Amino acid sequence: MIRRRPIHSDASPLARQPETKLGANHKRRRAVGSVALVAVAALLAAAYPMVVGNLSPTTGSAMAVATGSTGGTSAHDASVMSVSVVNASPGALTTTSTVSGSIVAREDVLVGTESEGAGILSILVEEGDTVQEGHILAVLTSDLDEIALAMNDVEIERANALLTQSDSTIALAQTNLDLASKALARADPLSKSGVTSLDVLEQRQADVLVAEAKLATAQQAKRVALAERAIALVKHRELTAHLERTRIRAPAAGIIVERFAHVGDIATGKTPLFRIAKDGLFELEALVPMRMMDRIRPETAASIAIPGIEAPLAGTVRHLSPRIEQTTRMARVRIALPPTVTVRLGTFARAEIRTTEQMQIVLPLSAVQPTANGSQVQLVANGTVETRAVVTGRTTAEAVQIVSGISTGEQVILRSGGLVRAGMRVTPVLPAAVIASNL
16 A cells, blocks of 8 residues: 655745755754854954043942042052142231211311301302312301491501601600700700809799600600590491401311302301311211221221212221210211212212232132031041031131131132042142143
8 A cells, every 4th residue: 555745735935945055054043143153242342441441430439439449459449539629827918898988078177157147148159169278158247247347447547547646746746845945955054154044944944844744745645646546446347347358268177068048148157157177088987887896907908889870989998986886786987988079969879999908818719618617628638528617707709717616727629519529538739839730
C-alpha cells in the first residue's frame, strides 16, 4: 500500500525554500546584533573615565559630606569645598544719614525805627536786593525835624556871632586897660613932685580899675557865648539824630529777604520794617534724631539737595544744638550752604550727612545672617564650618559693625547662609587669592 504526503497548496514561497538557506539568514542577523552591543559597551567604557575625571571639587565635597567621609588623604583634601572668607579686623564704617528741613538765614537782622508815629514816605529797596552797611532802605516823614534843625542852625550862628563880639569887647577892654595903666604910671611921679594934684592921680587910678572891670566883664561874656554855642551844637546833634531816624539804614551788609514796610504806613518801634540775611549766608535747618547726635560733629561734610538746583550742593555742619526737644526727642542742626548760593527762605531741602568712624570689628553685610533670635555668622575654624551668634551695631548698605561674638583675626565666611552648613569640612580662601587663581 502506497502512502502519499499531504500537499498544502497555500504554503508561501519562503516556506517552500530549502531549510539550509533560512538557517544562514538567521545566523547572519545574530552576528550583526552582537557586533553592535560590543561597540556600545566600548563607547561607554571609554566615556566613563572622562565623566569621573571632570567632577568639580564642589560636587566631590558635597558627596563626601553626604557620605560622612572624614579621611585625611590628599585625594580627599582636593575634593573639600573652597569658600571665600574675610578676616575679622578693625575698619572704618561710613554712615550716611538723611535729614530734611527748611532754608534759613544764618543770621537774621531785623531793621526797625525809633521814630514813633512817623509815616513812611518812600521805600528804596525790594526783596532780593543786596545792600551794604549804611545803605538807606526807606525814608520817613521829617518835616518837624527839618524845621527844628533849621532853627538850631540859626542858634548856632547867633552863638558864633556873640562869641566874635565878645572877642572884640575883650580886645577893646584890654586896650583901655593898657592906656589907663600908662596914664597912671605917668601921673604917679608927677603927683609926688607936686606938678599935678592928688585928684589927678586918684582919677588915673580909678580909670585903671574901670578898665580892669570892663575887661573882666568882656571875658565873662565870652564864656557865656561859648556855653551858648556848645548848647546849640549839642542840640544840633540831637536834632540830626532825630532826622537820621527818619532815614532807615541797613545795620549790616546782606540780602533783603523780607519787607514788611509799605508807603503810607505809620512806623512804630515795635514792628520791624525789613529782614536782612546778614552777609547773604544761608543754611539748612533740620531736625536729627537723638541717636545721631553722637555721630555728627561741626565741619562734618554733607550733600544738600534743593528743588530747582540740579547738582547737589556741598555743605558742612556748622552747629548742632545741645538741646533735645522733649516732644520730638530730636535736636536742631544747622548745615551751612556755600557762600555763593542764593536761595529762597523757607525752601524745603534734604541733606545727606556722611560720618566715618573707626570700629573694633567691621564685616561685609553679606557675612551676617539675620535670624529670629538675632544675627549669626559662619566661621571657619581648623577647616570646619562653625555657626556663631553675634551682636551687631551700626549697619550701612555694605558693612556692619560687630559689637561682640567674634574676635579679631577669625575667618568669617563671606556669604553666610549659602551651601555650607555647620560641621562641614571646607578650605578657606581669601577673596584676593580667589581672584588671583582665576587670572
